[in-house]
Amino acid sequence: MDTANPVDNNALLNKASSIVAITAHEFKTPLSTITAVVDLIAAKLQADGLMNSFYEKNLSRITSEIFSLNNMLDEMLTINNILSGSIETKKMVVAVESKLHTIKEQFQSFSRNDKILQINITGTPVPIFVSPVQLTHILTNLISNAFKYSRENDPVIHLHYKEKELEISIADDGIGIPEEDLPHLFEPYYRGSNTGGISGSGLGLAIVKTFVTANDGNITVHSKPGEGTVFTLTFRYPDSKTNS
């Protein structure tokens, strides 16, 4: 058995990858129906004057868990695509600030969170050369984490247009990351030792790191337990990259 033909092994891996993709996708049908049923129950309770804080809190909790599960499925599909080599990085010129405003609007319309993403911009905006789809994935994941872990204050994203590169920092005032977890943070399925009770697949940051690297960027993290976390991304401008 251990002398299996490598061609057979590849065929088997491709089949396994397809099964993961199809199964993850099929899970979305019941999730969509459950989300709609929860919305229907909430709308009916509201229409009949029966809605109260107990129903509101618990129905909202079901929806929130459905979306967590859906995010895990999306991350599983993405990592599956990365591992099977079926992700292409199609780069083009992207104005980050306009993309960021779209992402902010999506967070406001989707989330039932009372916090609002704060956007700060310094320097003169210069477009960067990246895959718009992957940049959206990177920013959405880091902003979603910042919302998830923020405690008192709104999460903040700062675009700092420096001379040769754009520096993007995403900060929250959450539980922070213990020092011993930091070296492993971008490894698939690794979850911080203090994240118990907060849902996540452990794949999000591994995908972020893969996409940042595929777009010639860099990512670092600074964190203090009990004070919060700052992720910093850097992407060089197309001109400065060709000049360097």
Place this chain on the structure above:
Amino acid sequence: MSAKILLIEDKAGLLDTLKSLLELHQYTVITASNGEEGLRMAITHTPDLVISDIYMPVINGYQLLEKFRENPELSKIPVLIASAKTGEEEINNALQKGAAAYITKPFLFAHLHENIRKLLS
């Protein structure tokens, strides 16, 4: 008069639930469980808006969009695609074939409703 929405979805549970939600929000709803039936209903009832899935039997959502674009009467009706496919390729393909909007499943009804209001205004 309430706006008339044609809902095309092959998953019976989701179709029923969305129909009830739309009716609770005072829309008149007609339904179809595949693209071919949806096309027939659109020609007969001339809805103000169509909400359709992509992967359905007989005629899929992409083919439905093409049929709408070929028909001068149907081409005026906005089609909102609601699909579990989140890939850039699927979204761009639907928009290029004439979809007025694309939302990914699962979605909050508030998000669907916001899109409906925009397309009907």
